[in-house]
Structure formats: C-alpha cells, structure tokens
Amino acid sequence: MTLKKTEIGAPELELAARVAETARISVDDEEVRDLAEYINEFLGYADALAGAPEEAGLPDPSAVEGYEAREDVAERSDVGDSVLQAAPRRIGSFFVVPRILGAQDEEASI
C-alpha cells in the first residue's frame, strides 16, 4: 500500500500545531512542518480503511473476551515510597509541580 502525499499548506500547519498543543508537546516551526507532513501521510491509512468490507460492523467489546480473568478485587500496593523516590522533584510524600494558582515563582505539591 502506498500512501498519498499532498501539499502542506496553512490549514495543515495549523492543525499540526493544534495537535501538538493538545498532546502537550512544545514544537518549533520545523517540527510543526514535520508533524503536518506526517499526519497528512498517516491519514492515507484512513482512506485505505474506508475500502474495508462494511460487514466489519462494530468492534468486539474486548481484546480478552473469553479469557479466564482474575477476580475483580482491590489489592493494596505498597510501592508509593519507592515510586516517589524516583520522581524528579518531591517534598515529603508529595510530587512537586510549579504553582498552579498564585505567584509564578513558588512551587506547589500534588
């Protein structure tokens, strides 16, 4: 299957910038163009899928239908401390993030 390439214009660049913002990735102009080209070509897969038989219908509800699953009961996990130790910034038993409300130069914890 060969994907079709189309010219990249302002709408494609705008879309790529919006998608990057939604994905929470800061991008420069060169990367916006790269992402625009990639998304454009990637959407060729949608065109290809459009040709699949219509009887595909709705997807099956689960990848593990018919599996012998574990009992659905809660279990205590005691890894909090070790996970926190691997965090880039922490205070006591909290992860630290920049302050969300108020002064910009203070930090808050979550």
Added chain:
Amino acid sequence: MNLSSMTAAKIASDVRGGALLASDAAAAFLKLSDELEPALNALLHIDKGRVEKADGARRGDLSGVPVLMDDGLCVRGMPTTCASRMLEGWVAPYDSAAVELLEASGAVICGKCNMDEFSVGCSTESSAFGAASNPHDTERTPGGSAGGCAAAVAAGYAPLAFASDTGGSLLQPASFCGVYGLRPTYGLVSRWGATSLAPSMDQLGVFSRTVEDAAIALSVVSRPDPRDETSDRRERPDYVASCRSAAGEGNLAGKRIAIVTEVKSESLSSDVAEAFERVVSLCGKEGAEIIELSLPVSFTYSMPCFQMLLAAEAGSSLARFDGIRYGLSAEADSLAALYLNSRAAGFGMEAKRTIAAGTYILGSERYEDCYLRASSVRSMIAREFADAFMKCDLIVLPTTPSVAFRKGEYDGDPFGMCRSQAFTIQASLASLPSLTMNGADRAGLPAGVQFIAPKWGEAGLLAAASVIERSIGPAQIATQERGR
C-alpha cells in the same frame, strides 16, 4: 568449551550438575560484550554487580543462565530508559513479573538491551542512545523495536533475551538476526513491569537460539499474574515436554499447514522467497498436508488497521510522561509549560509523530473513520483467523518481506520502513502466538519464516517448530559465521 554458543538448557544442566560455574557463564557474557559492543551497541546497561555475584546457588530451570532484558522492562536497581532521553537516569524501583520468575528459576539478569525509543520504530535507529547493528552485517539494522535483544542473542552474549512485541517488535528483529523468536498468545505472559506501547497488543516474548530454549523460557515466565488484568488464569501445558517429544522422533503427519494465497512470492525478496519455499517443503517432507487459504481482510487491511490502533494507544500510553512522576523534568514556571517543555525535550521525533497522529485520530473529528473503523476491522481480522484455524493447525508465512535493510535506508520514510512488519502485525491484531526461525539455507543474511498457531496453541507450535529445527538447526552465532 565455547560458552557463547551453549544453549540455556545446557548451561543450566551443567551448572546444576556442577560441571560449570555460574560465574564462568556470566564472565563469558562480560568478555564477549566488552569485545563486540563497540561494533554492535546492542546493550544500554550491563549490571556488573549482578554478573559478578552470579553463583548458581538458586536451583531451577535456568540455573546460572545469563539473560538479557529489553530496556522497556523493569529490573529493580537497573536503569530503565526505553531508549529515551525522557527516562534517562530513571532506575526501576521494582522488578517486572518476568524478571521475578526468571530470577526465581536461577537466571542471571545481566543487563538491558537497546531498542527503538519507547518501541516506536522498526530498526532500533530511533534509540536516543545510538542505533544498534546487525551482527551478520554491521552496516545493517538488527530490526526493531527490540533490535538490541536480537543482536545480543545472535552475537552470543546470552542464550535468551526477553522483549515486548506489539506488531513485530520481537518477530521482525529475530528474523533479521537469524534467531528464534516466540511471541506468545496475548494474555499468556504477565506484562507487569513492562512499559506499555499499545496495551491491547503488547505481549512479552523471547529470543533464543533453539526451540527448546524458547520452550523452557516460556514455561518459566508464563504464569498467571493478578497484577496484569489481561493475564489469563488457565493452566499452562508442559511446553518443554511437547518440544522434546517432537524433537526426538516427531513428525507433522496429520497436521494441516496453510499458506496464504494473498502473500505472493513476487512481493518477497528472492532470499526470503527461497527460505519460505524451503520451510514449506520441509513441512511437506515431515508429513504435513499443505493447503492454501485466503485471508483477504487480514492481508489487505492489517497495515492501516494496525497503524491506527498503534498510534491511538501509544498516544495515550505515552501521556503518562509528564515531567512530574518520573524521568526528565524541564524547568518551567507553570504546569502547562512543565508538560510542554518536558515532553518536547524528552521525546525524539519518531515518538512525537506517533503521539501527534494518535492524539489527532482520537479527537472527535476523525475518531469514527479512523479509530473506530480500525477497531471494527481488527475484529474482522480476528474472526478471519479463527475461521482459518477451523481448517488448519498452523499458518506458515515469511516473517518479513525482505532481509535486514541498511541503516539509514528509510531515513525520511517512516511509512516505508513499516512495511518490514507487513507479515508480523496480523498475529498481534488477532492476539495469536507466532514463532519465527531462520529459513535461509546458505551463508549470508538470515531470512525468517514464521508459524502462527491458534490462541493458546504454543505447545503445538513449539512441537512443530522442533520438528523443522531438526533440518534447520540451531541459530548460529553471527560473528562465528562471519569468521568462517
């Protein structure tokens, strides 16, 4: 005695019997990797402490066997970077389920292997720590995403390596490096402690140089695990017994093995076509009835279907890397800037592209014609395979359309590179087990041929592979081959 060519079965047996010291097996790993790593870059971390402490005191099926893990799998106390700047320096605070089981069986976890960043890629070239090389030809890629594992086993560092396979991350590099690769049924091996890429398809599997080693490895790691909600509880058969019994005097009489009419020989490189014909012919000689089957949906729509689902799930999986809980955290004066800057600095371009595509198709604009449509087609593919296995016991396919490509061959063409996984994505989409072996009959680059079995059909799959292995032989150490 050449330790690098010994199988896991032989090492464990010798260590248990006192004929070999676990420390000698581990030291051989260190020596060989020290010698070859400048050329291969297959490893991201060597745990000298663990290696030097290897004493074989723990008795089990893998006593004293050096084992390597893909860098996407957590090993307590070892860096786990997924070959990304995002996780550079992050040390896993716990063991993955596979590591727990391997160590309980006596294995020595020697280190972590190079991979494509967060498993996004097919060549190990997207690793933030440099591309790995194929030990059969260092100008070529070992494949990916788990190319480091495949290269390490092919070079003789260790007889076993473990990695997650999403759409060929294990099968394709095994094919490119000429080793055995087993991707089990989805749900057979716990993924606790494995970094997710596309959770509806990710499954842990093993690289080995013999079928028996793959069977031993599977019997060790395939235990039900309530920590992975997709881990199936059913009782596992004795994979090793199936394999040994078939390897002795077994044949394929009474078995129906299907070739797929949609896979045309003209779409294969000549060496792959030759390897495929050889293996099909061996199946016939061993008594199997070879039939033809048509799987039109699976071999027309798998690639768009897989790519849609991969992007959508990867975009969600990689959302957890936010600069707060682990890994790279950029300086920022607001929470939004912390996310934006950390993810910009941490992810490479391949990962960013996949995340962007996944984010877009999960939005309301394209959800129905992209994600939902792909999910529907996936169900159809799974049903097509289920129907096929009413008519046959196994399906035989080339693992890849061509042999290992050159590094840089697909620079700027990620969609072209994806085609190297054109025949490995079907098993993932249908949650089926698959085993690849090198079918090439002459010196040169390996050419993989795979058998796909019905769900939970690993015992039969390993047995059939053992029969064919009698003719094909164990995977050869690549650097030894070069020296001949």
